[in-house]
Amino acid sequence: MSEQVAGGSETQQRYNPAEIEPKWQARWDADPGLYAADRHDSGRPKFYCLEMLPYPSGQLHMGHVRNYSIGDALARFMWMQGYNVLHPMGWDAFGLPAENAALKNNTPPREWTLSNIAAMRKQMARIGFSYDWANEVTTCLPEYYRWNQWFFLKMFEHGLAYRKKSKVNWCPDCQTVLANEQVINGRCWRHDDTLVEQKDLTQWFLRITQYADELLNGLEKLEGWPEKVRTMQRNWIGRSEGTLVDFALEDAAGAGADQCPAITVFTTRVDTIFGATSIQIAPEHAVAKRFSEQDAVLAGQVDKMIAEQKAARESGDVGAIEKHGVSTGRLAINPFNGERVPIWVANYILADYGSGAIMSVPAHDERDFEFAAKYGLEVRRVIVPDVHGEELPPLPYLDEDASVLMNSGAWSGQSCREAQAAMGKHAKENKFGEPTVTYRLKDWGVSRQRYWGTPIPMVYCRNGHQGVEADGVVALPESALPVLLPEQVEITQQGGSPLGRLAGFVDTTCPVCGGPARRETDTMDTFVDSSWYFYRYTDAKNATAPFDSAKANYWFPIDQYIGGVEHAILHLIYSRFWTKVMRDLGLIENDEPATRLFTQGMVIKDGAKMSKSKGNVVSPDDMIARYGADSTRMYALFAAPPDRDLDWQEEGVAGISRFLGRVYRLTIKYAEQIRGTATGRGKQGAAGQALLRKLHQTIAKITQDFSGRWHFNTCIAAIMELVNTILDHEAAMDSGEVSAATVAEVFRTLTLLLAPFAAFLAAELWEQIGGEGAVFRVAWPVADAELARENEVEIPVQINGKLASVIKLAAGSDEEIIKAAALADPRIQARLEGRTLVKVIVVPAKLVNLVVK
């Protein structure tokens, strides 16, 4: 295989990653068990290290390299710490780009996707990532997606999957429906500049709202997740406690009151209801529509408002639009005091939140105040601070914690909180309302009018099956799975799912009556695939179940999940939901998928996100070809702390490459000597002591950083310092002043410290210095505190907080000795001349501060 360097010439001693890395890659490729996790009875503690799986675009980008380098360093470290590590990888392989590519290149999506996967797997191997490929998961294969269908049937059976007609988000570019989570500022998550439209369609939904409270409360326990992600999820769920109150329409106001006897408003401040001076309803509200039918002028104004709202949503500044409205001329009755208040239609009322109608209390709500000021509506104060000041606070007055009601009938004098509870109860008892909880979170629409996705395992019986389900919806039995995605399909971007044009797919028989039936032609959202893929990794070849519960229960929860923050409310909320559903189905025991989540920063270049249009894309292949994989990934870890954005500077990669070159030359120089030397410690001279001190300080620093802070940039800096120290003592090592055993310990340990960051080089050096077995299965070095201790310390001496001198003392000197030494220092004495020493502050081992006048 590789040639030994024995007596090597200069050229042979030069660090050449282009030679070393492919050599080790070939060896690793030939050993599929190398990174395999042990079975769950290994007796070692488990560690599930997971990075978010990529979409197989065909090319790894720098963001992937960074993400996976972090995970790889951690996985290797945990192996060396003796853990049974599961470190899998897979492919989020369904999705629209495959269809676009099919149109463009006339390649079937499956073929395109699978060849991309092969290319990316090759790239990953070239970089040397430590994945257990035996458990690879590819979501577009029937072995995987049949379980999506299986879960869908389970959810249908438990009422968690249902069909309804509703307003849905439609991306004209994707030609499909999108979930709320996939709409970002009114635009499609795949198309930054495509405005999402609203359509009325019948679609499949998953009842994620059933878990809204648990998803919210569970966030409290996820202490290992970034606060930012938890906050985003909290806001997305948007729980709000309030009260629904029915305002009856006044009969005299118009005909048809019997058809719609009341407007239900939602409020979180029912305690302010005596201050309600109007009702405001959304332009899309059913009552607005009905009034419009009888009033052409109103109809025109309402339509205008709807159009304006739409335009504002599309231009992305919904919040900036001026509040305005129009009076309907009708009145509604406040059930708490019998008062008649005017009904308005206003543009700031959202149809899809709460009940689409509010009571307007100008005195105690900012928007209502603004609106009332504009239209001269009455502003009536009903809440005051509970401490009686001379002056009443200005309006709108919003406090509800230290305030009480006034002018509110029987509730006057009660605190806001008391009144909220009492008035909700009162409404319920008198049947004109009730306390309620609303959420911003909506059920997850999973139907997609696309081809390249999991077929939904439902059929529509042409016989109707009245009484069973509307539209003759019939669930397929488990035995009918998988519903295979046909392969010969003409992809177009128009006219709904291409599956609908395949008679062979659409036409089927009803599993209940045997009569003619039509298959569902929509496919599932790709986020279904990624909601549970990490469970499949624990048992990826299982042909009879999504996974074996015993295996999943051993590995779960994931100990460390690593990925980009862009999934904070997409994948990360869906997969939490899926976990809870699987738990309730009895498949798993954990409540949450991952104990710890780490979101790495973006890789940017010249201050901007890499993009083709900006022309600032740095290709990993390019970097690897020039500097090698070790230098590329080590730079990705060195250039910034992993949670921050990283500005890619090629000169920095070259710097890392030079550093690794120094390590290589130095280690090879002593390799033969190290091979022939047993470990062990004898007497040390000063140089040997200094080397071991730095070595053990470095071990301690890196070990500690791996336990949570993850500042790999400073870990690598520490290794560089260590190497600089070794270079400082090169002469002493050459002369034999440093013992051979110490030289051996230093280089063996250095190699181990490098292993998580520069896998190829570490493997090569480990072999060169005669190490046994795979370097990342060797026990991680343990820092010896005794060796790491400094025996002499430099203590700065300040005068009035400014540095005046530095004294050298034996470590552990007590306060008196430090103080005496500081005062005896000639530089200090000179500067104290003629001044009065007021106070001496001694911080042992840290500094001395002399306060003088």
Added chain:
RNA sequence: GCGAAAGUGGCGGAAUUGGCAGACGCACCAGACUUAGGAUCUGGCGGAGAAAUCCGUGGGGGUUCAAGUCCCCCCUUUCGCACCA
């Protein structure tokens, strides 16, 4: 508008608990060496100053023997949410 994070040399960044600001690396400058390499080695590198020394972590106040770090006010940038009743 609300919320979060951040602001330190020419650049990326370090300083985990208040204790020598600028570790480590890049770029740059000077020199050495040479098989002229995408080398390597030595030294320098926050600002002002000949030096002693002084100034310096977005700005302004404060606490402290001591502040990049803690407190108050303000500015800027990035991200998230954005009429949520």
